[in-house]
Amino acid sequence: MTTLFKNIKELIQVRENPIPFVSGKAMRDLPTIKNAFLLIDNGLISDFGNMEDCPKTGFSEVIDTTGKMILPSWCDSHTHIVYAGNREGEFEDRIKGLSYEAIAANGGGILNSAKVLQETSEDVLYQQSRERLEEVIQLGTGAIEIKSGYGLTLDSELKMLRVIKRLKEHYQIPIKATFLGAHAVPEVYKESKGAYLKLLIDDMLPKIAEENLAEYIDVFCETNYFSVADTELILEAGKAFGLKPKIHVNQFTAIGGVQVGVKHHALSVDHLEEMRDEDIEILKNTNTMPVALPGCSYFLGIPYTPARKIIDAGLPLALATDYNPGSAPSGNMNFVVSSACIKMNMTPEEAINAATINGAYAMGLEAKVGSVTKGKQANLILTKVINSYGTIPYAFGSNQIEKVYLRGKTIGV
Ligand SMILES: N=CN[C@@H](CCC(=O)O)C(=O)O
Ligand SMILES: [Zn+2]
Incomplete structure (x- = not known):
């Protein structure tokens, strides 16, 4: 043909x-x-x-x-489109004045989504996720990365990754899968984070590798989530199973996440709303792609990634949606490209490069x-x-x- x-x-x-x-x-x-x-x-x-x-x-x-x-087509290198239900209740709580952090501290946020997902069957999760995938394809996305991270138990993380595998089998669009078991510490491990890290490293990772369910490993490296030391431990373990790092860093606080990503040759470091000069400096002459997620800044009202500083320092930048129920419930890359120009002072040329060739690189699909x-x-x-x-x-x-x-x-x- x-x-x-x-x-x-x-x-x-x-x-x-x-x-x-x-x-x-x-x-x-x-x-x-x-x-x-x-x-x-x-x-x-x-x-x-x-x-x-x-x-x-x-x-x-x-x-x-x-x-x-x-x-x-747009290359969306950072999404969480496999999730169950929604967080519209928390959206209203935020409108009424509660912060994203306060909602999470009260057991909402990622833990709220994990509870719903744990109670959702694999088939129902697949149906909900495929609707989102079909929606974003219509919006021009032609390659996508999808993360786990709303399971937070062995069974539910596997359930998420198996759903991603089914999506890969049923759709023409290239899909990359990322294991994000270190998305939040489950309530039962609140006082024993080490035990959760052990579960993740000793039980989840080997099973995921055995079933060949992921290409990348992610960690939410952030105050009150996973420290730099936790991140190092998880990335090391993931790398031993052949998973390349792609990590969440510098969303609310700059605690050294960019540095740990660079040290472990992360394919990308994503979010970057809070960037110090040293975080920009360390990215120079590396193969790690900085990724901005303006839909998240828009939805949560947090700062936008300083695109001008990053690009003017000679670095590349990719754009992605971060499509997820809590901080960016939209998979519209057209909106992301617009926001990058309107709110981050990127030129249309820069934004289109960031949302195509650089996005492809940020998920290993540039060829x-x-x-x-x-x-x-x-x-x-x-x-x-x-x-x-x-x-x-x-x-x-x-x-x-x-x-x-x-x-x-x-x-x-
Ligand atoms: N920041 C961590 N993870 C997601 C949000 C998760 C959620 O609120 O459900 C993000 O990339 O923004
Ligand atoms: Zn994310």
């Missing part, structure tokens, strides 16, 4: 030669071809260029995209998705008729997507 898209007003994020990610000043460059064609063969990008060089024959389908643009490059999967967004690609972040909250494609096939209507 060969599909030709012709008369593309602008083909965005064109990288002739594959690159792992873009950093610093280079994030301002978003290579495009105006008046372009794009050829898809068997679900992969096989050719592209200017319309003057467009092949004349040899395709099964021709799609005329006059006035519309094509870009690689498969994230740019228009020959041989990559044809996971694409076809826009409506728009003025420029800047319309995508500019017209926040309005839908600029006409169709999405996974491996060259239209998904939905």
Whole structure:
């Protein structure tokens, strides 16, 4: 099956030669071809260029995209979309003045979601999660990472990871799984955190590795959650089972999470709302991708990740949704890209780079998705008729997507 898209007003994020990610000043460059064609063969990008060089024959389908643009699908490298129920009650409590931290200290927050998930069957959890996955695919996400971390018992963490595995088997979208057993200390281990760490390291990790249920290991390295020392212990154990670190750091307090991530060659350090100069400094000349989650800052009213400081220091930056029931109940990458421009002073070029090629890198998928490059999967967004690609972040909250494609096939209507 060969599909030709012709008369593309602008083909965005064109990288002739594959690159792992873009950093610093280079994030301002978003290579495009105006008046372009794009050829898809068997679900992969096989050719592209200017319309003057467009092949004349040899395709099964021709799609005329006059006035519309094509870009690689969003790469959402940080989500928690496998969860049960919702936390709308806590949302109202926050509106009435309680803080996220106070709610968590009273047994709400992550522990609230864990209680509901523990009482939810694997099938029901799968149904709830697939609805979220289908929703975000329609919103233009074409590669996604999903974490466990609302189980917090051996059985329930396995239940979450098996649901992620089922999603991988049933959907075309590339999915990466992350084990986040160290998301919160369960109530019963409140006075004996060491015993929970032991359960996580001695019981959960071997079982997860045996069933091949995760690629990455995550820890919520934060005051009142897991210390730097706890984080080191867990990352070491995860690495022994072949899991690469991708960690939650510097969301509310800067306690050395970035440093521990860099020390353990984390693929990414995520959140970064509270960044000291030394946290930026230590990321220089590493392969660790900083990841910002503006949907969380928006929803909780906490600071936005200092994108300008990070990029102006020559570092790369990726953008992700953090889709979860407590701090970011939205998987809309279009909103994330808009927020990055509006609230973090990123240019449209920087935001699109951060949400495509850099997001792909932050989940180890840079060879498969994230740019228009020959041989990559044809996971694409076809826009409506728009003025420029800047319309995508500019017209926040309005839908600029006409169709999405996974491996060259239209998904939905
Ligand atoms: N910060 C830790 N984990 C999630 C929120 C978890 C929750 O509130 O349910 C996050 O990335 O924001
Ligand atoms: Zn998160």
